[in-house]
Amino acid sequence: MPSVKRRVKQWVSRGADRHVRLAVTGLSRAGKTAFITSLINQLTHLGTEPNLPLMSLVQQGRGLGARREPHPHMHLPAFDYDSAMQALHQTPPVWPSPTRDVSEVRLAVRYRPQSAALRAINEMATLYVDIVDYPGEWLLDLPLLSQTYSHWSAKQAGLLTGRRGELASTWATKAAALDPFAPADEKMLADIAEDYTAFLHQCKAHGGLHWVQPGRFVLPGELAGAPVVQFFPWVGRQDEQDLAKAGKESNYGVLKARYDYYCEHVVAKFYREHFSKIDRQVILVDTLQPLNAGPAAFHDMRLAVEQLMQSFKYGKSGLMKRLFSPRIDKVLFAATKADHVTPEQHPNMVSLLQQIVHQAWQQAAFEGIDMRCQSVAAIEATTPGYVSVKGESQSALKGFLADNSPVTLYPGDVPAQLPDEAFWQAQGFDFPSFRPQQAPLDAPLPHIRMDKALDYLLGDKFR
Numbered sequence: 242m243p244s245v246k247r248r249v250k251q252w253v254s255r256g257a258d259r260h261v262r263l264a265v266t267g268l269s270r271a272g273k274t275a276f277i278t279s280l281i282n283q284l285t286h287l288g289t290e291p292n293l294p295l296m297s298l299v300q301q302g303r304g305l306g307a308r309r310e311p312h313p314h315m316h317l318p319a320f321d322y323d324s325a326m327q328a329l330h331q332t333p334p335v336w337p338s339p340t341r342d343v344s345e346v347r348l349a350v351r352y353r354p355q356s357a358a359l360r361a362i363n364e365m366a367t368l369y370v371d372i373v374d375y376p377g378e379w380l381l382d383l384p385l386l387s388q389t390y391s392h393w394s395a396k397q398a399g400l401l402t403g404r405r406g407e408l409a410s411t412w413a414t415k416a417a418a419l420d421p422f423a424p425a426d427e428k429m430l431a432d433i434a435e436d437y438t439a440f441l442h443q444c445k446a447h448g449g450l451h452w453v454q455p456g457r458f459v460l461p462g463e464l465a466g467a468p469v470v471q472f473f474p475w476v477g478r479q480d481e482q483d484l485a486k487a488g489k490e491s492n493y494g495v496l497k498a499r500y501d502y503y504c505e506h507v508v509a510k511f512y513r514e515h516f517s518k519i520d521r522q523v524i525l526v527d528t529l530q531p532l533n534a535g536p537a538a539f540h541d542m543r544l545a546v547e548q549l550m551q552s553f554k555y556g557k558s559g560l561m562k563r564l565f566s567p568r569i570d571k572v573l574f575a576a577t578k579a580d581h582v583t584p585e586q587h588p589n590m591v592s593l594l595q596q597i598v599h600q601a602w603q604q605a606a607f608e609g610i611d612m613r614c615q616s617v618a619a620i621e622a623t624t625p626g627y628v629s630v631k632g633e634s635q636s637a638l639k640g641f642l643a644d645n646s647p648v649t650l651y652p653g654d655v656p657a658q659l660p661d662e663a664f665w666q667a668q669g670f671d672f673p674s675f676r677p678q679q680a681p682l683d684a685p686l687p688h689i690r691m692d693k694a695l696d697y698l699l700g701d702k703f704r
Contacts, residue, residue, distance in 0.1 A: 259366075259702050262518055264373040266380060267525030268451050268545060269459075272577040272619055274337045276525060277346070277374055278325040279619035281309070282686045283695065284348055284370075292685040293692035298352060298703045305351040305365060313347045313371055320346040320374055329620070329686070333645050334677040342462035343375045343515060355704050368702050375515060377524070378456030380549045382508045385455065390500040391481050397454065397474035404537055405450060408443045412436035417477050421484055421493035430471060430495060437473035450538060451531070451545035457507060469507060472499040521571045521698050524549070528593055529578055529672040532655070536665050543597055543659075550601035571611045573697055574598055579689045580618035581672050582655055583636035584625050587689075589655040590616040596659050613697055618689035622675040640675040648673070 265280075267273050283293055288306030291299045298304045312319045321344075325337035348370045385393060401409045415433045438458045444450040445459060453459055457470065464470050475496060478484065487493035526546060531539040576590040594614045595602070605612045623640035628649060639649045653670045680686055 260369045260371070261520045261699065261702055262371045262373060263521045263523065263698060264375065264516070264519040265523045265525070266375055266377040267523075267577070268377040268527070268542070268549075269339070269445060270530065271377065271525035271527045273374055273376075273525060274325060274339050276523070276575070276577070276617075276619040277320060277372055278322060278329070278337060279686050279688055279691055280372065280695065281320075281322050281346065281348065282326070283688065283691055284350055285309070286685040287350065290683075290685060292688070293695065295690070295692040296696045297700050298696075299692070301355070303353040303355065303703065305353065307348050307350040310347040310349045310369070312345065314345060318342060318344045320344040320372065322346060329677050329680060330682060332679070333641070334679055336677060340374050341376065341460050343373065345374070346372050348372065350699075350703075352703050368699065370699065373515065373519065375511075376456070376460045377549055378453060378460050379511060380516075381452070381454055381456035381545060383512070384548060385500075385504050385508055390497040391475065391484060393454075393500070394475040398476045400452070401476070405444060408447070409440050412440050412473060413476050416473060416475070419477055419492050421475070421478060421487050422491050425490055425492050425495040427495075430492065434471035434473050438470070450541040452541050452548065453545075455503065457503075464507065469499060469503050472496045472503070517568075519569055521573075522569050523573045523575060523694070523698065525575050525577045526594055526597070527577050528590060528597070528655070529581055529670075532660075533670050533672050536660070536662055539660070546597055547600065550598065569610065571698060572605065572613075573694060574612065574614045575694060576614070576616040578618060578672075579616040580621045580623045580640075581638070581675065582652055583638060585636060586655045587616045589657040592657040593655060593659070615690060615693060615697075617691060617694055619686075619691060620677055621687040621689055622677050624678075640678070643674045643676055645676060 265273055265277055267276075283291075284307040286292060287299070287304040291304060293299045296304075309322070320340070321337075328335050328337045350368045350370060351365055352368065353364060354366045388396070401413060412433055415429075415436065419429070419433075441453040441459050444453055455470070457464065461467075461470050473496070475484070475493060484493055487497075489495075489498065524546075526542075528539075528542070531542040574594055576594040579587050579590060582590065591614050594616075598612075598614065602612055623638040626637055626639055626649075627634045628637040628651070629635075635651055637649050637651050640647075642648050650671070650673075652672045656664060678687060
């Protein structure tokens with residue numbers, strides 16, 4: 242009997258443990274690597290020197306500690322936490338290298354159960370947290386699954402205006418000269434595809450533009466150089482009935498076949514293998530750099546975020562529901578780099594982000610998905626304070642710029658509403674990039690509201 246009782250107790254104890262898969266994504270330079278590094282760092286200090294005053298688990302004194310566990314999926318790269326911390330502890334510290342592919346890390350978080358019944362079974366419980374890191378640009382490809390190659394090409398051609406049109410001149414000129422019915426010139430197609438990929442990189446690096454499609458082209462991971470990422474929008478003759486006559490071995494036929502293969506074997510495969518298994522999702526949004534870059538960049542960022550949100554339309558008629566049956570029940574939108582503006586501007590960051598994701602929020606609320614917007618600084622790089630300007634005290638930030646020069650400044654006001662064209666003419670922005678603060682080796686990283694984010698994402702699991 243004692244043996245049976247012991248086995249029952251062990252079985253119930255294992256049942257009390259929980260498992261959650263938390264995905265973190267965001268467009269380039271939104272701070273994914275910093276966010277995940279801080280998340281791991283804060284939880285691993287849970288039992289010794291917690292820096293999470295707004296987390297209920299800490300407030301109740303129930304957090305015992307956390308540690309990294311063996312990597313759960315051997316076919317995926319492990320998130321390189323050690324290299325990230327090494328970069329942050331250099332003298333002077335530098336930001337960790339960004340990840341460019343899917344990666345994972347598993348944490349085991351040990352805590353005292355809140356439930357008296359669970360405490361009677363076991364004084365300790367464990368929550369296993371799998372953190373999945375993937376580029377937000379990959380989510381921008383979801384709409385491709387409902388578009389034919391000709392439809393997608395027409396939409397992309399319609400976007401080639403203004404700065405985007407200028408950057409597209411090299412590949413678009415070559416592509417427009419292609420004969421759709423001629424036998425496929427593999428070298429020519431590869432050359433134009435390379436120019437098209439370079440154009441997407443230029444949009445992000447020089448144009449301040451976030452809407453790039455296919456998103457996998459700028460962060461190809463293991464697909465770099467493969468034919469599946471060697472296509473581009475058709476910008477020549479647009480008569481759909483005429484183009485439908487092009488043979489499979491023609492220029493147009495080969496591009497169409499590569500597009501179709503990409504949709505089926507890259508986009509859909511990613512959602513089936515990774516996205517459909519996620520429980521909680523964090524979407525990081527950097528609103529400050531687009532404000533710096535001007536109205537075109539800001540509106541392009543809005544377009545990218547809106548398209549990214551197509552992934553979270555779960556209704557019965559939604560593409561995600563029909564294809565992958567996702568189970569995400571909480572989504573956190575985080576306005577990153579809150580330490581790059583003074584504290585009184587943080588509510589404006591949240592208000593602006595809420596308006597950017599307003600339509601998606603309404604859809605999620607209708608489907609019963611819990612969503613929240615908040616501002617965060619995963620790794621705080623500045624110190625808030627005040628300076629005297631003409632005898633008056635004014636909020637300011639103190640820190641080090643990317644070139645390690647010290648600076649004290651007021652970077653500007655964040656608009657609480659979606660800005661119009663006139664706003665940029667009347668308001669100047671100067672949100673510089675700061676390097677990390679020097680952090681002690683044995684202390685948790687400084688942050689702004691990571692405790693609040695963790696409490697929202699995981700707090701209900703620590704029962």
